[in-house]
Amino acid sequence: MKHERTTEELREAAALYALGSLTHLTQQEAHSFENHLKEGCSVCAVECRKYERAVVRIGLAAEEAPAPEYIRDLVAARIEREPQTAPPKTQPNPPVEEKNAREFLHPSPAPPRLLSQPRSDGPSIFPWVLAVALAVLGLAAGYAWKSARELNAQLQAKVSATQSDIEDLKSKLDDTKENSGNLQRILSLAGKPGTRIARLVVQTASPASSAMVIWDTEKGDCLVLGKLPPEPEGKVYQLWFFTPVSKVSAGSLKLGSNGLVTIPVPRDAANASAAVITLEPDNGSQIPTSPYYAAGRID
C-alpha cells in the first residue's frame, strides 16, 4: 500500500529506520517498513531520505581526534593487497546506507579481524617473499660454490707447486748424496797406500777443461774425473798409459754425468809414468793418432 501523504506515525517509523533503531525494537517492524519502501512508496522514501541526512549530521558534529601516524602506513599497506570490488551491472547500486545498515543489523557470523591478521580474500604476499628468499639463497649458494671452486683450484696449485719443490729438493738431495759419495770415494782412494795420481793438463786452449787420473794399483783400475768438452762428430776420447817402452791404451774414455768414470788399467801399464788423453776415431786406435788433448805425469 502506497501512502498519499505523510503522517506522524510514518515520520516516526522513517526516523527510527534511518537511525537503525527500528530493527532493534522489533524485527517485524523493520522488515515491514523495508518492504514498504521496496514497494515504491515515494512519500515514505522522501521521509526516510530526509531523516537519513539528519542522522549523518550527528556524526558530522563529532569532535575530531588525531589518528596515530602509523595507521596511514597500515592503510597504504592494506590497500596494496586488497582488490577493488566492481559494482554490479545488472541493477543499480542500492544506497550505501541500506547496504551497510543491513550488514550491521544482520551481521555475518564471521569474527572481527585483528590488525595483524591478513585477509583471506586478498592476494597473499607469501609466495613472493618465498620466491625472493629462494632466489637470494640460490645466488648465495652459487657464489659460495664459485668461491669454493676457486679456493680449491688455488690449493691444488699450491699442492702441485709444493710437490714439484719436494721433487726438486729430493733430486738435489740425491745429487748432493751422490756428490758426497763420490767425494768420499775420491778422498778414500787418494789416501789409500799405493794409489798413484796424475793431473792431466789440457794441451789445447780450453780453459774450462780439466782431468785427473787416480790409479788404484791394488785393484788395478783407475778413477778418471774431470770436465771435458763434448767429442767432435766421429771421434772419441781415448786414455793412454805411457811406459818407457810403450803406449798402452786403456780404452775409450766417456765421463759420466757426474764427471767420473772408472776404467781398468792394463797389466802391461804397470810401470807407466804418464797418462795421456787423445781424440781418436770412434772405433778407437792401437796407437795415438792425434795430438795429445791432455797429458800429465803419474806420481
Added chain:
Amino acid sequence: MHFSPFLLGMILEQEAHVAGELLLGDEQILALIRKIDTGDSSALMRLYDGTNRLIFGLIMRVLGDRTYAEEALLDVYTKVWKHSASCSSEMPPLEWLLTIARLCALSQVHWTKRDKGKKDVPRSTRDSAMTVAPEQQSLARIALDSLTPAQKEFLERAYYSGLSCSEIAVQIGKPVGAVKTHIRLGLSKIGESHELATGLGAESRDRNGGTK
C-alpha cells in the same frame, strides 16, 4: 532553529577562509573517490590525509577505545577502497563516508560485545578543530546544540551506541513511546536547521557573486 544572519555570515566567512587552505569539501572528496574508483591508491591516501581526523573522532566517540578505533579506522578506508564504486549521486560523498565510518564502528561494538552504554570519550582525546567541510561541521554542531537535552541525549545514545529505542527506554527509565518521539523530533529539527542553513548559505553566495 533559525540562525541569525550574523551567525550565518560568520560561518560563511569561515568557510571562505578554510577553502583557501585547501580543506576538503564534498566536491574534492567526490573527485578523489572517482579517482579511487579507477584504482588510484594515491587518491585514497589523499582522502585519508584530509578526512582521517573527522572519521577517527567519530569512531572514537562510538568505541571509546583507541585500539578498537584504530582497527575500525583501517576498516573504513579499506571499505572505501574496495567499494568506492558504490558512492552514488544519491548521497553526498562526505555523508557516504561518515555512514561507512559509523557502521564500521558499530560493527566493532557488535563483534567485540562491548558495553554499549559506556563509550564516553575522554575530553583529552577530542579536538575542536574542523578539517573537513568546516561549514557543514559548524552547522551540524550548532544544530545538535539547538536540541533539547533529552532529544540530544537520546539521539546521541542511538547514534553512537547503536542502542534501540527499547534499550534506551530501559536505561533511562522512560516509556519507549517517549523515546521514539524525542528521537523523531530531534531528527526533524536537525533536518530543518540544515535545510534552512544551506538555503540561506546559497542565497548568501549568490549575493556575493558566487565566489565558491
